[in-house]
Amino acid sequence: MKRIISLLFSAAFLFAAPVINAQETAPDALVKSVTEDVLEIMRQNKDIQAGSINEISKLVDAKVLPHFNFRRMTQLAVGRGWRQASADQQDELARQFRDLLVRTYANAVVSYSNQRFVFKPLRMNPNDTEVMVRTEIMQPGGSPVALDYSMEKTEQGWKVYDVVVGGVSLVTTYRDSFAQEVRAGGIDGLINALTEQNKALQARQNQT
Amino acid sequence: MNIRNCLIFLSALCLFSGCATQRVPIAADPLEGFNRTMFTVHEGLDTVLLKPVAQGYDAVVPAPVKRGVGNFFENFRDVARSGNAFLQGKGRQGVTGLGRILINSTLGLFGLFDVASEMGLQKGTEDFGQTLAIWGVPSGPYLFVPLIGPSGGRDIVGFTVDAYANPLWYLTKDEIAVRNSLIGIYTMHTRANLLPADRILSEATWDKYAHIRSAYLQRRAAITGRPTLDDYDDLDDPPDGE
Numbered sequence: 001m002k003r004i005i006s007l008l009f010s011a012a013f014l015f016a017a018p019v020i021n022a023q024e025t026a027p028d029a030l031v032k033s034v035t036e037d038v039l040e041i042m043r044q045n046k047d048i049q050a051g052s053i054n055e056i057s058k059l060v061d062a063k064v065l066p067h068f069n070f071r072r073m074t075q076l077a078v079g080r081g082w083r084q085a086s087a088d089q090q091d092e093l094a095r096q097f098r099d100l101l102v103r104t105y106a107n108a109v110v111s112y113s114n115q116r117f118v119f120k121p122l123r124m125n126p127n128d129t130e131v132m133v134r135t136e137i138m139q140p141g142g143s144p145v146a147l148d149y150s151m152e153k154t155e156q157g158w159k160v161y162d163v164v165v166g167g168v169s170l171v172t173t174y175r176d177s178f179a180q181e182v183r184a185g186g187i188d189g190l191i192n193a194l195t196e197q198n199k200a201l202q203a204r205q206n207q208t
Numbered sequence: 209m210n211i212r213n214c215l216i217f218l219s220a221l222c223l224f225s226g227c228a229t230q231r232v233p234i235a236a237d238p239l240e241g242f243n244r245t246m247f248t249v250h251e252g253l254d255t256v257l258l259k260p261v262a263q264g265y266d267a268v269v270p271a272p273v274k275r276g277v278g279n280f281f282e283n284f285r286d287v288a289r290s291g292n293a294f295l296q297g298k299g300r301q302g303v304t305g306l307g308r309i310l311i312n313s314t315l316g317l318f319g320l321f322d323v324a325s326e327m328g329l330q331k332g333t334e335d336f337g338q339t340l341a342i343w344g345v346p347s348g349p350y351l352f353v354p355l356i357g358p359s360g361g362r363d364i365v366g367f368t369v370d371a372y373a374n375p376l377w378y379l380t381k382d383e384i385a386v387r388n389s390l391i392g393i394y395t396m397h398t399r400a401n402l403l404p405a406d407r408i409l410s411e412a413t414w415d416k417y418a419h420i421r422s423a424y425l426q427r428r429a430a431i432t433g434r435p436t437l438d439d440y441d442d443l444d445d446p447p448d449g450e
Contacts, residue, residue, distance in 0.1 A: 104408055104411045105408070105412075108404070143331045143332070143333055144330070166427060166430065167426055167427050167429070167430020168422075168427050172422060172426060173422040173423050173426070174413070174422075176234060176422055177413055177414065177419065179232045180231060180232050180415065180418065183230075184230075193414055196414070197413070197414050201411055
């Protein structure tokens with residue numbers, strides 16, 4: 001009897017293990033819940049609607065950034081040059097690129113807070129570690145705009161590594177200018193260009 | 209300005225815009241030096257004329273009027289969209305386009321209101337550049353055309369054909385002053401619509417030209433389903449050291 005019970009227990013554990021894994025949020029469910037969460041907060045927060053950079057970056061830091069893999073984004077944007085970069089340089093590139101993206105796009109997101117989002121059904125196999133989650137922004141009086149997220153499975157859950165708007169990849173648009181800087185001034189040249197751009201933006205944002 | 213002066217002017221601009229810089233060659237943009245010069249010309253025109261006028265229009269004209277202006281022009285442009293949908297074998301989208309024109313021209317008071325969209329008849333995205341792409345015409349070199357923006361060998365032909373397919377062109381055949389005013393209003397309206405994107409673009413990068421080019425090439429590849437010549441072959445680099 002004891003043996004049967006222990007067998008049952010171990011069987012239960014065997015079955016339980018995959019169940020725990022499956023409870024990890026699916027990529028499409030994650031996109032949907034984060035989007036709805038963020039939209040809800042934006043609609044309710046008067047400071048955000050008035051364009052308060054402080055409030056917006058607090059929201060983005062807390063709710064959006066944890067779901068992005070900036071290292072992978074940076075690697076894809078830098079392309080061939082990434083391998084020439086030392087670990088420290090890679091960290092610095094990722095940090096500066098992340099800063100630039102947040103500074104540029106955080107404000108823009110607010111203007112979409114009153115649009116309707118449609119979440120498309122996800123096509124994926126259970127073993128896939130990379131998926132494209134598709135959504136659409138319905139604009140009054142215009143054609144819908146496709147907003148897709150390239151996501152990868154990591155140990156910390158699903159992470160976004162590219163955002164594709166109407167067929168245009170956020171990461172890919174940086175490839176040519178990044179390659180140019182690496183060619184002209186090496187990895188440090190690119191780090192420098194990113195840092196300068198961030199400084200200029202910070203100065204501009206402090207003015208307003 | 210005669211042609212020789214024009215050339216001298218352009219080569220002077222070339223000096224300022226850094227044509228001499230060694231750049232990573234982009235297969236889809238063999239005319240980069242020339243295009244960058246055109247981009248500088250465009251930015252100059254934009255700074256002194258287009259943008260200030262668009263900003264004024266944006267500030268003075270109330271939103272509902274702006275929407276009406278946009279709808280009015282879009283209704284005429286639906287003719288070319290619908291025609292191109294048929295030429296591309298998308299019969300359903302073509303019929304939807306015809307339905308949109310019929311409804312918006314009547315119920316929508318000569319196109320001032322986009323009633324059709326509210327009824328669920330979605331505006332198409334077809335143009336003659338796409339039609340040519342689907343017929344197998346290659347994209348040709350990337351082109352930046354002042355006042356028109358990013359284009360290409362194939363797409364600039366498409367742009368011209370679509371412009372001639374606009375009924376407004378024929379309706380104003382004998383009223384050149386009206387036609388010119390309409391072109392002016394349309395340009396101003398279109399530029400005003402781009403004002404928010406403008407800000408993002410100037411913040412996002414130190415090389416606007418490369419950013420616009422990449423976005424344009426990607427967009428055209430996406431809507432024609434035909435990748436343009438590009439050198440993104442290393443996109444699938446295996447992740448390393450992570």
